[in-house]
Amino acid sequence: MKPQVAFFDFTSCEGCQLNKLNLENDLLDILKHIDIVEFREAMDDKADFYDIAFIEGSISSPSCVERIHDIRRRCTTLVAIGSCAVNGGVNAMKNLHPIDEVRETVYGKDKYLFATLPAMAVSAVVKVDYEVRGCPMTQQDFLKLLISLVLGKEPPKYGSPVCVECKLKENECLYNRGMVCLGPITRAGCDAICPSFGQFCTGCRGLLDNSNLDGMLELMTSHGISLDEAKKRMLLYNSNEVQL
Amino acid sequence: MKRIEDVKLHEAQDLYYPTMCQVTQARQLTEMEKWYELEMPDGQDLGHSPGQFVEVSAFGIGEAPISISSSPSGTGRFELCIRQIGTLTNVLKKYEAGDLIGIRGPFGKGYPIEKFLGKDILIIAGGIGLVPLRSLINYVLDHRRDFGRLIILYGAKTPAELLFKEEIADWTTRDDVEFYMTVDQGAENWTGNIGVITTLIPGLDLNLNATMAAITGPPVMYKFVIMSLKSKQLADDHIYVSLERRMKCGVGKCGHCQINGVYCCQDGPVFNYSAIKPLEEAL
């Protein structure tokens, strides 16, 4: 029997899910491997049990916590997709400020009507089996994970930085164009899509484990941005994972 | 320096194509390790020597270096024992008799049998290190009269992780094998030795000039075992180690298995200790 697959969204822009719907060319092939039983963006059906649950978005309210626990209980494999779900993503920037201040800014005088929590990675609340990083996650990366699960193999782990993918494509280095790019310490797997189109890397796939952050800050400031700005760039997608 | 003018076109080798071998038998040995017997196609023979390895491949997953666990048989059949710790090996655990596995090799240098002839052979195996050493043990047993004593020291973490239990039973009862075994942590019904493998060494009565030692085990083991052997006054060049590295291509190109300037897949995985002693990255 084909695995029963469901998609759920939490605090996010739902861009990762849309990205899947855009897989027109491959969608029919994918549906040979899986049955989609729950997908709010695309259908109304509901099911009680899932072989694979794909989770988009970060966990940022008490009701989110309750819901993710419920999903975890009803699925065999849980996959976090997109940077919000994997590490909190841009949502986690709110964690850099006192939570009261955040509520005041967003809801003004009604702040006590809305319960909120720091924006958390899904893995901070329940066990996550696999992850697809990126903002948004790329279709290719999602497909690789799906095929891996179908073949019963471990999905790819990316241990090298975006610079490697840039070099293999013979892209001109954006540092040589006067830009400051997070490519040297950002987890690869996006095929260096941003630098390939002249946009510096913002670190959306997360920084590599054990990166030389001091060296990176020095590198960035030596290319003309302030230390404060350099830190902000690093934290944009990674405030839950990086201590500066 | 090798120059292109010196290379003829017909010398070119297709280095990366596997030979598809059929699994003839498969058996789960422990929770983590599975044993396979494979057969080369069309009556070919692997033609390996004890201590060599092959690149095992499953399409869609990739390749991994795996030690050959059997003594050369000349029958086209050979054995592997695979621990499930990586992407590929986790997929291989599903393979059973009749399935096809891609094989490249054999690669590297095994034990220099000619130097072992007539000598006492001291085998020191830690954990899964018994797998490559079993090819040497069985070679010695196949040619028992060509060698002196066969002493086997085998250590595992727990009794549940002991490999090749039937063969161990055989080694224990044979009077031409001196077999000693220990586990780091005992268990119920375990009456044997408890302690790390080095605890078995001081009690050995070795004929120093006539003993060749072959050691394989986890990376941390080598230093301590060699220290113990040195305290027994065994000479450096009487000690052989088999080292694990990331041997990706097996043919001395890809660079992953380098130990300083030495390619483990070409010059190893079996090394004479005196040859790698100066290499800081070796042990």
Next chain:
Amino acid sequence: MECFSLLRKDIPALIDHLGVFGQVIAPHRKGDASYSFETVTDSSKVVLDYNRTLLPLKKNFFPPVEKLMDFSLKDLSYTTVEVPLEPKVFFAVHSYEMQSILRLDHSMLSGNVESNYLNRRQKSRFVGISFIPDEFHFSESVGITIEELEGFDLYLNEVEDDFQVYVITKKGRSLIQGFNKLRTTEPEIVAERKFKTKIRYHYNRLPRVFQYAYHADVWAEVASRCVGCGSCNLTCPTCFCFDVNDEVTVTAESGMRERTWDSCMLVTFAQVAGGENFREHTVNRTRHRLYRKFKYITDEEGLPWCVGCGRCTAFCPAGISLPEIVNDLIREDEKARHHQRVLV
């Protein structure tokens, strides 16, 4: 050696003439301020006064990503990839680049002879060109002058804005057969092309420095600045490490095995399946990279395995300079030896 004069304006005509032999590959502009070796489609687009290309010429013989085989998961069979023997002319190649190909030949053809590489190297012709060293070139320090002719079939030496064409091999002679814009002349020596960056010692003295440099303080200092992006290896013309991966199509019925350039500066390079990492720290990896260039192969072949192209330095975002590392090692070595003398 035959020598001809050639006007700069006639270079496109020469390139077109070379096209009769086969595909011509030459430097082109890439991005804002970079260059790349590309197949010539319009000979007027070829750039002669470039400093260095982003990727070395090696990409033509050992591609960054290369398919090794196609496989089927349905019946577990595979089909091989045949590399055709195609005549190619590599035009406007600098001497250090040519030297890197000769070193790569050794790496890919000694021991086991790699068929894909050998096939791509067949029928290749090389036309060299002189260059003005920039702040990153230091090939003279590793024994390669601007006018080093070894490996070339023809060589273009820029003299007062036009060129002299040296005919170095018979193959080179046949390349210009029937090209009528050449005039016989005498070779001139151009004196003013000087290297700005130098390694302080002659390269013959470097093996001794590296023999004692294993525990030098320099490595930790370099590692503190290195962010581990791997650009140094991936742009190096003599690096040849690679990784192999399987890619499966979405139907999960077929796929291909491909190899990709790898870098020993990346943290996962020497990690095995069980998790053990045999070169876990940047210090070890930095040292390994330099020892690969100046010690391990050098001890066997007698030549530095660095050709002084300057790519690893020019393309390092952290500004780490290879010749500076070597000069720092020399300085540390001198200091250590000075101490020894005082102690004795």
